[in-house]
Amino acid sequence: MPKEGVSMLVIRRLPRYYRYLSELEAEGVEKISSTKLAALMNSTASQIRQDLNCFGGFGQQGYGYSVSGLREEIGKILGLNEIHHTILIGAGNLGRAIATHLNFEQLGFRLTAIFEKDTKLIGTMLRGIKVLSDDEIEAYVKANDIDTAVLAMPKEAVEKMIDKLYGCGIRSYWNFSHYDISKKYHDVVAENVHLSDSLMTLRYMMNQ
Amino acid sequence: MPKEGVSMLVIRRLPRYYRYLSELEAEGVEKISSTKLAALMNSTASQIRQDLNCFGGFGQQGYGYSVSGLREEIGKILGLNEIHHTILIGAGNLGRAIATHLNFEQLGFRLTAIFEKDTKLIGTMLRGIKVLSDDEIEAYVKANDIDTAVLAMPKEAVEKMIDKLYGCGIRSYWNFSHYDISKKYHDVVAENVHLSDSLMTLRYMMNQ
């Protein structure tokens, strides 16, 4: 279903569509026009129709879009219906927040283990998932069909960790550190979250 | 120093420049050309020069840019040298991670208090900052020159909270919830962090 060569700008809007449609569905709304959705999302009807038509014609002329239908289609395009097995590296404050705050299952992932260097944390539980020692990573990844890692650890330690993870075949990363994974490994998918960049952007906008 | 009408795409690249320049400075590098910086950042020399020239001519022909000089200029453009007083709403897992993980002072903010509804958490400490009761927000904001709030609380409770915060004069928000602040209040600056959108984007890219 997902097509080649769709602009990254369009891709990054898909989760937002998905979010608004989920809300509308929860409110019991059955259909919506591109104009109304645009008003709701502070977008434009043209952009919504262009974006969606990168993947197919999901609407009906003279009617609009089925809220639940469109939500499901976008979910499929994003791949949310196929679950990938994931581990989290780092059980510090950030790691714990990620593990507990996000609904991985609804986002196309299953978090099955957390790894940590600090021996004080090893053996504790987070959201029902045991915190294991870093030494066990390789065996665990191989035994449990893991293809994704979430990195919530200090930048300094990331390179060595990536070498290990890449070595066991992990090719997709949700990266909260400032280490640039793609620079060293070209065949990985890395989504970086730079919280400090976001905060600096806010600081800039406050002066405008 | 910051100019009107600079594209948001340029603004969002500034923190990234700042980050790479900070690293180069820490490594003791004194000067860099747009070509070399572009190679490092996986950008282009043209783009870097265009971006910087939105704010001024910071380089020297035939030489390049002074690393520490350029870093400082970008810091000023971002406003990092002027500290704004900030409170954090929510001392749950996400709130605790934000409070402990980020270096607010280096990013133009000072986090001075954390507020929480859950009475079990009230009175505890986070990074040396006391967790206070939600009831104390109004008095605290007025007494302490607060102009920014970080929102790390469930979406359901955000609207009421914003009404209160806006009422005490807070106009800038770093928002981790999915509540759309700007929809109701048009004169606020809101930087939204949608972690689940980022994770969905990763999920999409894994299928390409």
Added chain:
DNA sequence: TAGATTGTTAATCGATTAACAATC
């Protein structure tokens, strides 16, 4: 049928890239 709204093509706008004169 008439009205509404899509899918899609065309027009506009803005961002990126290329080129080069200015200058250190």
Added chain:
DNA sequence: TAGATTGTTAATCGATTAACAATC
């Protein structure tokens, strides 16, 4: 001076917006 590299203008490319025929 010659070489390097910026600042800036021009050319290209891509994204957004507008328009409208197709159609439910």
